[in-house]
Amino acid sequence: MNRKMMLLQLALAGSVFAQTLAVPERAPAIGPNHKLACAAGTRQIGGPKSDLGAYACLKSTVDHLRIFHGPMISFDDGGHVVAVGQMEEGSRSGTWKYFDASGVQTGATDFRQGDYHGRRVEFLPNGKLKFEENWVMGKRQGPQKKFDAAGLLTITEYRDDRPVTK
Amino acid sequence: MTRNYRGLWLSAAASIAFAMMGCGEMTGSDAGGAVGSACTSDTSCASGNACHPVLKTCAKTCTGGTDCPSNEKTCQKINNSAASFCTCSTDALCAATTAGNICNTAIGQCTSKCTVSSCPIPLTCELDAGQCRSSGTDAGVDAGVDAGVGDAGVACNLANPQPDVCGYANACFGNSTCDSLYDSSVAGSACANMTAAVAASRFTPWSASSTGPMIYANTELNNETAGCSAGTDVPFTVTLYAYAGPNFTFPTNITAWPGFFYFTSTGMRIDIPGNLVGNVSFPYANFAVSNAGKNVEVTLTLCAPAGTTALTAGFAFSGGKAYCADLTR
Numbered sequence: 001m002n003r004k005m006m007l008l009q010l011a012l013a014g015s016v017f018a019q020t021l022a023v024p025e026r027a028p029a030i031g032p033n034h035k036l037a038c039a040a041g042t043r044q045i046g047g048p049k050s051d052l053g054a055y056a057c058l059k060s061t062v063d064h065l066r067i068f069h070g071p072m073i074s075f076d077d078g079g080h081v082v083a084v085g086q087m088e089e090g091s092r093s094g095t096w097k098y099f100d101a102s103g104v105q106t107g108a109t110d111f112r113q114g115d116y117h118g119r120r121v122e123f124l125p126n127g128k129l130k131f132e133e134n135w136v137m138g139k140r141q142g143p144q145k146k147f148d149a150a151g152l153l154t155i156t157e158y159r160d161d162r163p164v165t166k
Numbered sequence: 167m168t169r170n171y172r173g174l175w176l177s178a179a180a181s182i183a184f185a186m187m188g189c190g191e192m193t194g195s196d197a198g199g200a201v202g203s204a205c206t207s208d209t210s211c212a213s214g215n216a217c218h219p220v221l222k223t224c225a226k227t228c229t230g231g232t233d234c235p236s237n238e239k240t241c242q243k244i245n246n247s248a249a250s251f252c253t254c255s256t257d258a259l260c261a262a263t264t265a266g267n268i269c270n271t272a273i274g275q276c277t278s279k280c281t282v283s284s285c286p287i288p289l290t291c292e293l294d295a296g297q298c299r300s301s302g303t304d305a306g307v308d309a310g311v312d313a314g315v316g317d318a319g320v321a322c323n324l325a326n327p328q329p330d331v332c333g334y335a336n337a338c339f340g341n342s343t344c345d346s347l348y349d350s351s352v353a354g355s356a357c358a359n360m361t362a363a364v365a366a367s368r369f370t371p372w373s374a375s376s377t378g379p380m381i382y383a384n385t386e387l388n389n390e391t392a393g394c395s396a397g398t399d400v401p402f403t404v405t406l407y408a409y410a411g412p413n414f415t416f417p418t419n420i421t422a423w424p425g426f427f428y429f430t431s432t433g434m435r436i437d438i439p440g441n442l443v444g445n446v447s448f449p450y451a452n453f454a455v456s457n458a459g460k461n462v463e464v465t466l467t468l469c470a471p472a473g474t475t476a477l478t479a480g481f482a483f484s485g486g487k488a489y490c491a492d493l494t495r
Contacts, residue, residue, distance in 0.1 A: 114437030
């Protein structure tokens with residue numbers, strides 16, 4: 001069987017290309033008594049040095065489960081912000097941003113009901129894009145971009161989380 | 167602490183199917199059975215060669231390490247083959263001979279990193295690692311019952327990062343052989359959590375085209391007392407072990423992991439990486455990523471009402487097989 005992958009290797013000026021796609025942010029400054037915008041029916045719990053290792057908005061369900069609903073900020077053992085995102089009825093939702101201990105953004109991922117859904121990027125230590133993926137309900141779909149250290153871009157077409165072959 | 171492996175239920179079925187199918191024999195030879203020529207059995211190959219069980223081409227046999235080159239210095243059987251072959255063991259030794267080469271573990275040979283079309287059927291290329299992996303079917307040897315590199319009986323090492331040589335959707339089990347992971351979402355199984363979740367469309371059962379991470383084992387902390395609030399609930403603390411699917415690497419931050427869920431007895435689905443998981447204590451430090459992002463483990467505590475002595479919990483990654491943990495005190 002002759003199988004070929006729809007793979008394009010484009011020797012692009014990776015640095016310029018990457019900068020047009022995304023720019024890493026700095027982690028937000030979170031004080032010791034930070035107040036989340038928790039919705040009615042939820043209450044804020046946790047903190048940078050708590051057992052939870054996060055600020056979150058907690059609610060109880062009708063079947064007595066305790067779930068998170070609302071904004072969430074998680075911390076590493078040193079109290080540094082490592083993730084900022086949103087919970088919706090117990091599942092990660094919307095865009096989550098990730099940071100290293102020095103406050104540099106390492107990536108961002110779009111979620112829907114806990115699954116990857118939308119754009120997912122990671123950054124190299126120099127702030128340039130490492131990869132940019134497209135997900136639909138937990139599966140990679142369409143072109144997936146990956147940059148090597150020299151800025152060489154590889155685009156691989158995915159369908160249902162597998163590289164496309166023909 | 168006891169590590170529990172699932173999948174033995176399918177082991178017997180796979181073995182029976184393999185025995186019934188038997189192996190085809192080809193009496194003729196292709197290019198005289200020289201190294202690299204196609205084969206279906208050892209009789210297809212010239213003297214001193216045998217049919218490589220994965221490549222399905224003739225390869226040189228060996229009787230000991232002295233027959234083998236320095237980069238493939240281990241003389242051993244592959245997938246229960248009758249003959250032994252020189253096999254590699256580390257990427258470093260392979261790269262020392264040819265820069266960029268890796269030890270292709272499914273084949274046992276030093277090769278360049280695979281491309282999407284370079285792996286022998288039915289293996290597929292995991293592009294990041296450059297390794298040929300099983301893709302969920304073994305081309306009908308046992309009608310797809312066993313998704314392994316070979317069939318039941320393939321030797322593997324429990325101490326290695328899973329799935330070791332067993333391929334995606336499989337793992338190395340207690341008898342050091344590969345077998346399919348048991349999918350407890352199958353209707354009629356013992357895990358009501360997953361059948362309820364499937365019935366409520368909160369979990370899609372794994373299929374041969376699925377690519378999600380696989381939970382393959384768990385350990386249970388016995389008779390712990392801490393972990394639940396209020397001091398009345400009974401804690402059940404479990405550590406889950408999982409490996410990534412093809413072409414995926416786990417992020418270092420658990421809140422960046424792909425969909426990873428706890429399923430209650432009623433089939434309710436709760437996203438573990440960003441949650442308390444019901445009445446659960448889930449300190450964010452209780453996870454680990456290893457093997458360059460290919461393996462993870464996570465510890466969490468489920469809290470049940472006072473007096474509970476046994477608890478069944480359902481877990482799964484999106485696109486992976488369901489996993490049920492039977493926890494006791």
